[in-house]
Amino acid sequence: MIPREPRKELGAAQVAALWRRGTNHVGGVRGLILNVTMYGSRSxxxxxxxxxxxxxLGLGSYPSVTLADAREAARAARAKLAQGIDPIEDARRARARLVAEIHTSMTFGEAAKRYIASHEKGWKNAKHAQQWQRSLDMYATPVLGKIPVRDISLAMVLKVLEPIWASKTETATRLRGRIESIIDWAIARGYRTDSNPARWKGLLDKLLPAPGKVTKTTHFQALPYAQLPVFMEQLVGQEGMGAKALLFLILTAARSGEVRGATWEEVDVAGRVWTIPAERMKASKAHRVPLSDAAIALLQEMKALATAAERTSGKAYVFPSPNSRDPELGSQLSDMTLTAVLRRLKLEAVPHGFRSTFRDWCAEQTDYPNEVAEMALAHTVGNKVEAAYRRGDLLAKRQQLMQDWADYALGRRAGSMTNGHSSDPLASTRDNTPDQHNNTEGAMQ
Structure with a gap:
């Protein structure tokens, strides 16, 4: 039974004097009570x-909550009751929503860190995590970093991208993709329910110009193949691990990272094949590289250096950095080491450009089919139907192609580089007669 209301509203001074244990109705709002416990606390x-x-319904302790505040809160609760809302259940639902929001509240910066942490082990290059974090820190974090990922809007994404879309198009394109991936991760994890505001197709493509229309495609600077033999003569005479790695890169038409990351367990000198594992390939598919006489000679030289340095593990780098702190395996050369060799020789080209040099030479100076040259570069060949008919990697045909390439690059004479020295950098290691050409296996034993 609810006690009767007082005949008149009590004032602040009267309420302050209430110490009778139990419930004390104060009036003003029906059912408003000052409760006094046996220990003298009031609420x-x-x-x-x-x-x-x-x-x-508890409204707080007295005197922290004044009489006026208590009456105002009680009136608000009575207004909810008039609308058919139980104020106690409403408060419980509000607390539940708050708990849920706290649980699902994650800033973009936190989401980015968790996305990178959950994916970096699957990335082929350990530097990818650093590149992701660096680009996000530079461009996205100042705008989005402290924003709950559930609240990120299209306008916010545009605020990140628009300032650099025209001036740094490639960076902006990669950044957009990274933002999209992070928000997709947040959606999958339940931290966001709205659609992804960084999506390109059907959203940002309507607001930003296509990257290809903003800037012209720039290709890697390459040396014309007609100038290659003269350059190779200069390169063979260069000392240093960077020069050796660059020479091997040219002879194999491989990518810089593939050469710099090469280990001895990938090399089969007797079989004259270098097998690059899938995890180190751009297309994530293992690639066999046939080795010419000159490439074999260079590898024999590098093997002698490795043995002298007691780097006998199969996991040791073929072209280790001279600054390595690991005496057993060595460490990988930096890409700038190869570029520095080109600068030292005053050549306006980049290491990757020699793949274009090789491809142009194949197309203009040889009769090798297009697919042989493309496979030599580890490019995807043709469409799915064509690829289905050609399940092999044309290794035998590519073996002769790479030998012809080395012969051309070295002025049709493979360089003798045994023990790291040669009286003539272009001294012939093989006679160009047909009989000798077909009998090169013995020299590699």
């Missing part, structure tokens, strides 16, 4: 009924 309660059952 506000709004007593009401829902479906015939008594309910007590």
């Amino acid at each position: 506000w309660v709004l007593r009401y009924q829902v479906a015939g059952k008594r309910r007590d």
